[in-house]
Amino acid sequence: MDNLLGLWFESGIYHMTLGQAGMMVICALLLFLAIRKGFEPLLLVPIGFGGILANIPGAGLAFSAAENAILAGDPAFLADAARLLGADISATAKELVAMYGAAGYETHHALTELAKSADYHNGMLYNFYTVAIASGVAPLLIFMGVGAMTDFGPLLANPKTLFLGAAAQFGIFATVLGAVALSALGIMDFSVADAAAIGIIGGADGPTAIYVASKLAPDLLGAIAVAAYSYMALVPLIQPPIMKLLTNKEERKIQMTQLRHVSKREKILFPLVLLVLVALILPSAAPLLGMFCLGNLMRECGVVDRLSDTAQNALINIVTIFLGLSVGSKLEADTFLDPKTLGILVLGIVAFGIGTACGVLMAKAMNAFSTQKINPLIGSAGVSAVPMAARVSNRVGLEANGQNFLLMHAMGPNVAGVIGSAVAAGVMISIVRGMAGG
């Protein structure tokens, strides 16, 4: 009989909270958008599915051993936990979990030992998150794969498009300012680290956003990743109005000269040049851009094709599955259902908008100073969101002039945007750590 009761008390319905039910609906929506509307399905399918798993009541898949032990509510353990966390003995499990989240390394270590000796275990998704994201390895491997898929030819043929990739990153920093302003006004409660992590959504680059969030604001990672990938999928809706608002028909009609042929050797040397520059200027960007350059070098050097193939197929696919599920673990209701999430979604789309605008305006500014005109529509591709943003530039260009194929020209700022946001990520991580340190 106890077993029957036990099963009932263990059943999901009995434990299901409104928040968990709500998150399941949200995750189902993500899956719908991914499968039916084609929103970045490679990421949003595992993320949405992982989110559902993370919110299965009583399964504790997204919790650490210590959290599972606390939530299991064994009085003896709760007492020890309260003591270790310096909490009042009457503190509820939920309060203790919150305090655990805020506690430092030693406390985590001690409570984990305690929980494991009481035979509690990390949830599956928690383990995936620890191995794939907390260690930083998954975003880096994806970045290596992206590097192995990237052709820098168009950028090398017209290096000044790098400026467009730089300008479009202003969306990141404007959003950082917006976020801290919300805090200053007391509307939200974002730390500088939070603000930096939110801003990076404007980088329009998934792995970069996840990498930065995992370093600066792990609690916000779920919302940030979801926002980043959703808005990347929405680029065809977000960008065109802004692009048309900031350009006149004549500008959109500008034909660009055929790109010069780029030699194999230039393509081989470019990732090394970029790597050396990172080493000299911005070591904190070394992991991200280093792996990116490695992937690209493996692609271009032509002597390690089997490694390059694996990096852009088997390896990136495996890592994507784990990355998605790990991000899903951050869609656990108590973490995700927070006013901050709303703020993140709003700030994120603002970031995209500002980035797009700055890219276009930068292109116009460059035209003011240079004789060889560039079509301002390719400026919007500077936000990265490869290759979607470049396609958008091409489409809007064709609307203005049926003979105007901007795709290849837009690929330059597009990949420049990837470099730009990785640089922004590096500098933000090092500045924020400096502020924390100081």
Next chain:
Amino acid sequence: MDNLLGLWFESGIYHMTLGQAGMMVICALLLFLAIRKGFEPLLLVPIGFGGILANIPGAGLAFSAAENAILAGDPAFLADAARLLGADISATAKELVAMYGAAGYETHHALTELAKSADYHNGMLYNFYTVAIASGVAPLLIFMGVGAMTDFGPLLANPKTLFLGAAAQFGIFATVLGAVALSALGIMDFSVADAAAIGIIGGADGPTAIYVASKLAPDLLGAIAVAAYSYMALVPLIQPPIMKLLTNKEERKIQMTQLRHVSKREKILFPLVLLVLVALILPSAAPLLGMFCLGNLMRECGVVDRLSDTAQNALINIVTIFLGLSVGSKLEADTFLDPKTLGILVLGIVAFGIGTACGVLMAKAMNAFSTQKINPLIGSAGVSAVPMAARVSNRVGLEANGQNFLLMHAMGPNVAGVIGSAVAAGVMISIVRGMAGG
């Protein structure tokens, strides 16, 4: 000279025990069955090979650092170990290893630290086991791959075949009862946890069996996995007699109506329906069925084919190699050569038989209440053992009626059996933990 002696004292022959020699012969037999007779070679080749490695005398590939330190027999370390384990100072290394196996988390932790500071290391297979199986990840990833290979079409076309998949799981629970009866009678010494882990052999599903055994009875994992895979390979011999015994020629002749066409959308929604049901009813089955549903969703949704391909090729192959070697580590002589192993082999085949019988009888029972007759031969496919059991149903059906192709109809109960045994796994894990806890 010392070195020469040292080499001799380090040589395998000098240390080889009868048990290890015996295990090597058994593993060679497994390899023979796998390679020559085609017994589940994908698993039994790595398992058999891993078993040989695990029994190489003096190599300690299957032992933890602490066990290797004890077996190395350095007096100083033995004294410490005896103290930490609360053993008599005169205890032999073998006794200490046994006590270490029975000791709790803190003792393990302390002895491991001690062994590592004395520069002893985990054996290769022990590390594989820890990463692949103790963490639970390998069986889950295999299950994801199986999900990505599974077509639920036949099941969706005829959902009531799920009842056959349910009935066939009775083999599991009958065997549990048999195992505890053997204990009650003092013939064997199985705990309830052991009994549950043994019963799951009747689930006729490798990864499920390994997953349950790793949670409830790690010491028996080797025997359980070997039994599960061997009997799955023997399905063509085990099932037909039972099927013929329980059915008459007329029943075997029953023709089934062509299955209706199942739409893509039904196939996409089914894994989500299943997942929600798991979330509501049986959270403890969430890891297994969750990963299974993820794999199937990736397969059916049609927008993440590259992930689905990887899940059913590169990833599952890599995991299979490590899973097999890890299981092999549990074929170490002292663990495997135990009267319990015999009991497991006997109970396992009983479980298969009862499961087969219940599937067939359930089909006949359903015919008694329904107008639309089903051929009882497809009931036996409910044990899972995909797709072997379905093929057996088809073959026996053809013997009775040359025009009677049951394969597709048998695939329904066949995949239902996979779900059924995963549910059984979840409920047993949660009940047994409740008993241990209570």
Next chain:
Amino acid sequence: MDNLLGLWFESGIYHMTLGQAGMMVICALLLFLAIRKGFEPLLLVPIGFGGILANIPGAGLAFSAAENAILAGDPAFLADAARLLGADISATAKELVAMYGAAGYETHHALTELAKSADYHNGMLYNFYTVAIASGVAPLLIFMGVGAMTDFGPLLANPKTLFLGAAAQFGIFATVLGAVALSALGIMDFSVADAAAIGIIGGADGPTAIYVASKLAPDLLGAIAVAAYSYMALVPLIQPPIMKLLTNKEERKIQMTQLRHVSKREKILFPLVLLVLVALILPSAAPLLGMFCLGNLMRECGVVDRLSDTAQNALINIVTIFLGLSVGSKLEADTFLDPKTLGILVLGIVAFGIGTACGVLMAKAMNAFSTQKINPLIGSAGVSAVPMAARVSNRVGLEANGQNFLLMHAMGPNVAGVIGSAVAAGVMISIVRGMAGG
């Protein structure tokens, strides 16, 4: 303003040491040799690139959390570190890092805990090294893949070529003697363990060299791996002069009889025979040769082709990327720029030379005692360096006699050399540990 200064103080240029600059040039040279000259590109591209990453000033990618904490130079932490390391309080960060490297397990553990609680992290490459090489798994998986790519047919057709594979390993042990002699003469400061690790370069087998170095002399791993792969690429330059010096035109003209057909069953049984012999004679070689035999069995048994394919493609490629980057982490300036490195490079090429010579001489010796003559040119293939060395034998043979195709005959000693150096690795590891223990 502080941030601007902060950024400058964080910039690479500010921190770049001469050593790091030098190592970047050396790594760029490695990349040049790999990409332009085709020196073992699959390994040297990731190694060279990893070396550049490891030397990015201030990024600390190749350092552990404790080392990064010390190098960060926070006074409070330095004081604790000095205390834990028993160092003088005035010790510089560099001295402390050196002492940390020399410290034992407990000290490492304590300092690591301390560093992590101060929010310092392991560098990316350090993590790769820990997971891939320190655990020993990467070289073993590569070895499994190599086994799955190896056809033992030629060896089985003419087993006595195993003697050539044995003789060529004398290069290993002669070099060990040379290394200890340099120590005895006070020219270098190699321990016996160092000497053994250096000698294995003569094995002309990358994964074996890395495996031994990781066990016996991790600090020298970078130089040893670079030497091993570079000289393997230089085999076409190193071997021919020695081969011609030790043979006369008549000997080089010797035609060998067509190899007999080898049956599938012999090929299936050979890896098992080898495994049993390892188990009986030399357990310490079990990990290396065990994984090698597993790969070969998977290849030959014909029933697990999907595992064999994965082992020689997706899996070995993934592991190669991580192995290369991990080796690169050992090209960090302070570790690599050491007189020992020069000694290693010199001794390494000597080892190759002696190994080649002994292989050829052994072949001549065998001809003295046997009627069925073998062409001494295939002796040089005994150093392994598969398949380069066999190709060299073939080419030199064709120079002497245009109708003399030695390739298949040379494959026998070539793969025998792989087994030979794995055996040498096992025996050296066990003897050296015995010496350390005693």
Next chain:
Amino acid sequence: MQQTIMSQGLDLMIFGMGTVFVFLTLLVFLTRAMSWFVNRYLPEPEPVIPSVPKPADSSRVDPVVIAVIQKAIHQHRKKQAQ
């Protein structure tokens, strides 16, 4: 003890088998409901595509192959012409 373990085994069997049946029965009804709903409200417009994922390149014809075929045809025609 004998009693306990037997009774524990019985509990395990009864509640375990019970749960399996309850679960799969619910699954039958939910599946039927889902299928009914889909076929009633979300009938498929497009023709059903095969659900087995194909390796990317098996769907298109290797240009090399086409080249070979054309060459073969061409040589054959030459022969015919003679």
Next chain:
Amino acid sequence: MQQTIMSQGLDLMIFGMGTVFVFLTLLVFLTRAMSWFVNRYLPEPEPVIPSVPKPADSSRVDPVVIAVIQKAIHQHRKKQAQ
């Protein structure tokens, strides 16, 4: 506090955006220099090969395919002969 966080945000924006521009500007110049150097001193002798890595086997024709083709041609010729 309000002030601090705002000023911190401002710092982050100014120095962050500044670094991005400095970095990419330097990259523009280095890239131009590199391209100039390569085209000036290391002009490519060989024709450029496509940079997209191909799966090893897509470049050669599957022997089975050739067999099939030859069979096809052969049967066809037989038909013609009649």
Next chain:
Amino acid sequence: MQQTIMSQGLDLMIFGMGTVFVFLTLLVFLTRAMSWFVNRYLPEPEPVIPSVPKPADSSRVDPVVIAVIQKAIHQHRKKQAQ
């Protein structure tokens, strides 16, 4: 010390090289015995299949290819007919 390390090196060489030779010599004999046994008692019935593992699909012909061939042949025949 000088002595010790030299003697240790010598030991390593002697016993190491010794083990390598003993091991490989035993392997020669075991291999010969194995081959003799196999060829004497387990001669292979079936013809030897190539030992190089092929990717599963390279052994069967891609239906697309067959389609293309048939189409090619057919068009060719039409031409002939004119």
